[in-house]
Amino acid sequence: MGRFPRQRFALDHLAKPLIKTGTLQPWDADIRKLAQFPNVFCKLSGLITEADWKTWKPEHIAPYLDVALECFGPDRLMIGSDWPVCTVAGSYAQVMNLVLDSFSKYPEDLRNAVLGGNAEKFWRLAPVSGEFC
Numbered sequence: 001m002g003r004f005p006r007q008r009f010a011l012d013h014l015a016k017p018l019i020k021t022g023t024l025q026p027w028d029a030d031i032r033k034l035a036q037f038p039n040v041f042c043k044l045s046g047l048i049t050e051a052d053w054k055t056w057k058p059e060h061i062a063p064y065l066d067v068a069l070e071c072f073g074p075d076r077l078m079i080g081s082d083w084p085v086c087t088v089a090g091s092y093a094q095v096m097n098l099v100l101d102s103f104s105k106y107p108e109d110l111r112n113a114v115l116g117g118n119a120e121k122f123w124r125l126a127p128v129s130g131e132f133c
Contacts, residue, residue: 008039008122013046013082017064020052028067035071041122042072044099044114045080053089058098065102074110078119 011034017027034040047061068077079099086095103111 005037005039008041009037010078010122011040011042012080013050014042014044014064014068016046016050019047019050019056019061019064022060024063024067027064031067031071035076038076040072041076041078041118042068043078043080044068045095046082046086047098048086048089048095049082051089056089058101061098062102065099074106074113075118077114078122079115 015027015031015034017023031042035042044065047064048056051060079096081092081095083092083095086092100111100115103114
């Protein structure tokens with residue numbers, strides 16, 4: 001990422017944290033390192049499939065969403081569903097509502113960025129000036 005500072009990168013599935021076990025480390029430290037690169041965006045997708053498929057609750061996933069927002073800020077996070085894979089652990093609506101509900105406490109401009117504006121910006125602008133990895 002540092003070698004290609006003008007190329008945007010999308011970190012998929014929030015780097016697949018170990019939600020099922022509630023483990024934050026070393027995932028947290030690694031996310032913080034990746035977030036230092038301003039050209040790395042992060043997709044909030046595929047999270048319920050990293051939790052216990054039958055017993056997950058939003059509060060199991062909230063700490064990971066909090067770290068993502070803290071590290072990447074509201075300008076480099078993008079909602080995603082991981083559909084149809086997510087259906088092994090919940091419906092499309094459950095997946096989307098997980099992020100919608102989690103970000104409902106934030107101002108509208110932040111929500112709009114995470115829920116679509118950042119993805120539009122990312123995909124409209126990437127790749128930059130012919131750089132590919």
